Structure formats: C-alpha cells, structure tokens
Amino acid sequence: MPDKYRSPPPTLPPEQAQAERFEKARSAQATAVLEDYAELISDLIATEGEARPTDIARRLGVSHATAIKSIARLKREGLATSKLYRGVFLTEAGENLARRSRARHRLVVDLLVAIGAPRAAAEADAEGIEHHVSDETLAAFARYLNRK
Amino acid sequence: MPDKYRSPPPTLPPEQAQAERFEKARSAQATAVLEDYAELISDLIATEGEARPTDIARRLGVSHATAIKSIARLKREGLATSKLYRGVFLTEAGENLARRSRARHRLVVDLLVAIGAPRAAAEADAEGIEHHVSDETLAAFARYLNRK
DNA sequence: TTCGAAATGTAGCCGAGGCTACAAATATCC
DNA sequence: GGATATTTGTAGCCTCGGCTACATTTCGAA
Ligand SMILES: [Mn+2]
Ligand SMILES: [Mn+2]
Ligand SMILES: [Mn+2]
Ligand SMILES: [Mn+2]
Numbered sequence: 047m048p049d050k051y052r053s054p055p056p057t058l059p060p061e062q063a064q065a066e067r068f069e070k071a072r073s074a075q076a077t078a079v080l081e082d083y084a085e086l087i088s089d090l091i092a093t094e095g096e097a098r099p100t101d102i103a104r105r106l107g108v109s110h111a112t113a114i115k116s117i118a119r120l121k122r123e124g125l126a127t128s129k130l131y132r133g134v135f136l137t138e139a140g141e142n143l144a145r146r147s148r149a150r151h152r153l154v155v156d157l158l159v160a161i162g163a164p165r166a167a168a169e170a171d172a173e174g175i176e177h178h179v180s181d182e183t184l185a186a187f188a189r190y191l192n193r194k
Numbered sequence: 195m196p197d198k199y200r201s202p203p204p205t206l207p208p209e210q211a212q213a214e215r216f217e218k219a220r221s222a223q224a225t226a227v228l229e230d231y232a233e234l235i236s237d238l239i240a241t242e243g244e245a246r247p248t249d250i251a252r253r254l255g256v257s258h259a260t261a262i263k264s265i266a267r268l269k270r271e272g273l274a275t276s277k278l279y280r281g282v283f284l285t286e287a288g289e290n291l292a293r294r295s296r297a298r299h300r301l302v303v304d305l306l307v308a309i310g311a312p313r314a315a316a317e318a319d320a321e322g323i324e325h326h327v328s329d330e331t332l333a334a335f336a337r338y339l340n341r342k
Numbered sequence: 343t344t345c346g347a348a349a350t351g352t353a354g355c356c357g358a359g360g361c362t363a364c365a366a367a368t369a370t371c372c
Numbered sequence: 373g374g375a376t377a378t379t380t381g382t383a384g385c386c387t388c389g390g391c392t393a394c395a396t397t398t399c400g401a402a
C-alpha cells in the first residue's frame with residue numbers, strides 16, 4: 047500500500063491541539079472542588095471521627111452555606127451521603143476519589159520540596175496544582191522521587 | 195526582654211493555615227482566564243499580526259460569544275482594549291501579564307519534561323498548573339533547570 | 343456594485359460556587 | 373425542664389464562564 051493511501055498521522059493541527067489542552071484544564075477545574083471535599087471529609091473522619099458541615103466550612107475558609115451546597119453536589123454525584131445532623135460520609139466512589147486525591151496531593155508536595163521550593167510555598171501551591179497533574183506526570187514524579 | 199514578653203510566633207493554627215491555602219488556590223483560579231487570554235492575545239499578535247475574537251475562540255475551544263464576554267472582562271480590568279472589527283490589543287498592564295504568564299508557562303513545561311513527564315502530558319498539564327505556581331516555587335524551578 | 347459569507351456583537355439561558363440573612367433543629371448548661 | 377448557644381438547613385442574591393440563537397457589520401468575489 048503506497049504512502050498516499052495511508053491515513054494521515056494522528057498529528058492534530060497545532061491549533062486544535064491547543065484547544066484540547068485548554069479543554070482538559072477546564073474539565074480538571076470542574077472536579078477540583080469535589081476532590082478537595084472528598085480528601086477533607088476523609089481526613090476529618092479519620093482524625094475527628096466525623097465530618098460536620100461546619101468543620102468542613104472552617105477548614106476550607108468558606109461559609110457553611112457554601113459548604114452545604116457543595117456537599118449537595120457530592121451527594122448528587124454519588125460521592126457522599128449525609129443524614130440530618132449526623133455529618134457527612136463518603137460512598138465507595140467517594141473513598142476512592144479521596145484516596146487518589148490524597149496520594150496525588152502528597153506526591154505533588156514532595157516533588158516541589160525535592161525540587162527546592164520552600165515548604166510553605168510547596169504546600170500552598172500544591173493545593174491548586176494537584177488538580178491538574180495527569181497520571182503520566184504523576185508517575186514521572188514518583189520515579190523522580192524514588193531515584194533521589 | 196524575656197521570652198515571655200515576646201509576641202507569639204506567627205505560626206497559625208493548622209486549621210487556619212489550611213483555609214488560607216484553599217483561599218489562595220481559589221484566588222489563583224479567578225485570574226487563570228485572564229492569564230490565558232493575555233498570553234494568547236500576545237501570541238496571536240506576534241505570529242498573525244492581529245488577535246481577532248474568532249481566532250481567540252477557536253484556539254481556546256470556546257464559542258465566539260464566550261470569548262467576546264471574557265474579552266469584555268479583560269477590558270473592564272484594564273488589560274485590553276479593542277476597536278470594533280479591529281481586533282484586540284493589550285494595554286501595558288496586559289502586556290506585562292502576558293509576559294509573566296508566558297515565562298511561567300514555559301518554565302513549567304520545561305520542568306515537567308526535565309522531571310521525566312512525556313512531552314504531551316507536560317504541555318497539557320502545564321496549561322492548568324501554571325496558574326498555581328508561586329514566584330518562590332517558580333524560582334526553585336529555574337534554579338533546578340539551571341543546575342541540570 | 344451588489345450580494346452572500348464571515349466576523350462580530352447582543353440577548354438570554356444555565357450551573358457552579360461564592361455570599362448574607364433568616365429559620366429550624368439539636369446540644370448544652372443551669 | 374427550659375433557656376441559650378451551636379449547628380444545620382433554606383432562600384435569595386451575585387459573578388463568572390459556559391452555551392445557543394439571532395442581529396448587525398464588514399469583507400470579498402462575481
Ligand atoms: Mn488536596
Ligand atoms: Mn486542592
Ligand atoms: Mn498558558
Ligand atoms: Mn493556562
């Protein structure tokens with residue numbers, strides 16, 4: 047089969063490739079809140095025995111009304127449940143998200159520190175960066191930290 | 195002056211420190227769109243001679259109506275100007291933002307690649323990560339790349 | 343020069359995630 | 373047990389950044 051009949055290489059026009067990168071960043075942003083809540087709820091249950099909306103709100107630095115609305119979204123998406131005045135619980139899917147998010151969060155902090163960022167900056171920046179690190183990049187982080 | 199009369203160390207309660215990290219991430223997110231637009235408009239003017247709303251929209255993967263609305267925000271915040279049917283231009287402040295954003299974007303991609311992330315993943319992830327890298331962390335990135 | 347295509351702008355809708363203010367339920371303390 | 377404080381929930385508002393649909397302006401080609 048001569049070259050002229052082969053399908054073209056899957057190299058997207060650079061314009062479209064750029065649009066896809068922006069798309070991906072937007073979609074990562076859309077799940078950032080869910081990841082932060084799942085991670086935090088899991089932490090609160092582990093350390094305090096329960097995750098109450100008021101504590102979640104204080105830790106996040108938002109009003110309790112905002113926290114309750116976001117918790118409603120977690121429930122809507124099947125990540126959490128809650129009984130009236132009984133705190134918030136994670137479903138199996140929520141636990142999984144929390145676990146993955148916590149692991150990624152830690153790896154990001156560790157990598158930033160290993161590169162030479164001040165601890166405080168690393169911890170602050172990781173809170174936003176974590177939501178945009180793909181599995182491939184995360185794997186590279188892990189390899190790098192092991193090598194060191 | 196005995197220790198007991200010194201003001202306490204500026205070590206915030208960990209709860210409040212966490213809230214501040216989340217707050218910082220939220221505020222970084224609020225400027226992400228401005229940074230992406232500024233960088234893109236600057237690139238378009240450099241490579242195409244002009245930055246038209248339609249081209250901006252296609253590059254970002256959004257509708258032209260969305261692009262126009264975001265451009266309105268850039269104008270509102272003193273970062274851009276535009277004449278009807280004459281494309282978009284950056285103010286001095288806009289140029290500065292574009293320059294800083296582009297430099298940060300490149301450094302982030304370079305660092306991810308240096309760590310061992312696949313090029314495509316590095317470029318995709320950088321589009322989101324860049325908005326959360328503080329000056330201190332950025333400086334650490336630069337030092338690391340120079341050392342190598 | 344005219345007319346159709348392309349670009350630009352406007353209007354109106356949506357959901358997410360902020361907020362304040364108020365209402366109701368529960369917990370706590372005397 | 374009853375008053376008070378805390379927690380939780382609801383209602384209603386805002387901005388941002390998505391979208392579609394439609395109107396208008398400019399451009400380009402016949
Ligand atoms: Mn996190
Ligand atoms: Mn986070
Ligand atoms: Mn960028
Ligand atoms: Mn970006």
